[in-house]
Amino acid sequence: MNKTVSIIITLGLIVAVGIIFAGGSKTNNTGEAVQNSEIKDGVQYITILASGRYSPQTSTAKAGIPTKLIVKTNGAYDCSASLVIRDVGFQKILPQTGETEIDIGTKNRGETLQGVCSMGMYSFVINFS
Numbered sequence: 001m002n003k004t005v006s007i008i009i010t011l012g013l014i015v016a017v018g019i020i021f022a023g024g025s026k027t028n029n030t031g032e033a034v035q036n037s038e039i040k041d042g043v044q045y046i047t048i049l050a051s052g053r054y055s056p057q058t059s060t061a062k063a064g065i066p067t068k069l070i071v072k073t074n075g076a077y078d079c080s081a082s083l084v085i086r087d088v089g090f091q092k093i094l095p096q097t098g099e100t101e102i103d104i105g106t107k108n109r110g111e112t113l114q115g116v117c118s119m120g121m122y123s124f125v126i127n128f129s
């Protein structure tokens with residue numbers, strides 16, 4: 001009887017740990033899916049949402065392919081709509097709602113691209129590999 005109970009508890013723990021690990025691999029710490037890039041006609045598009053912060057905060061993209069960043073806003077009234085990407089000399093107030101396409105060229109493996117709000121409060125980073 002005691003053995004059965006301990007087996008059930010052990011199985012329960014394994015399942016719980018499994019759920020935690022499976023969840024961790026599919027989502028970032030804000031619970032959003034991390035898959036935010038797609039390749040269309042030889043161009044890689046990475047989508048970032050600006051809304052109170054940038055999400056996902058960390059993205060991974062492919063190196064060696066022409067890349068465009070699409071920054072989406074949806075009723076952004078905060079300073080995440082004031083975006084600076086120094087690498088490509090981008091500094092603009094994004095529309096409150098809409099999509100802004102930013103050409104970021106072709107990145108090499110190991111390069112990163114960082115975007116930051118004009119006040120430096122919020123940021124996102126894209127790692128190219």
Ligand SMILES: [Cu+2]
Nearest residue numbers: 079117119121
């Ligand atoms: Cu800010």
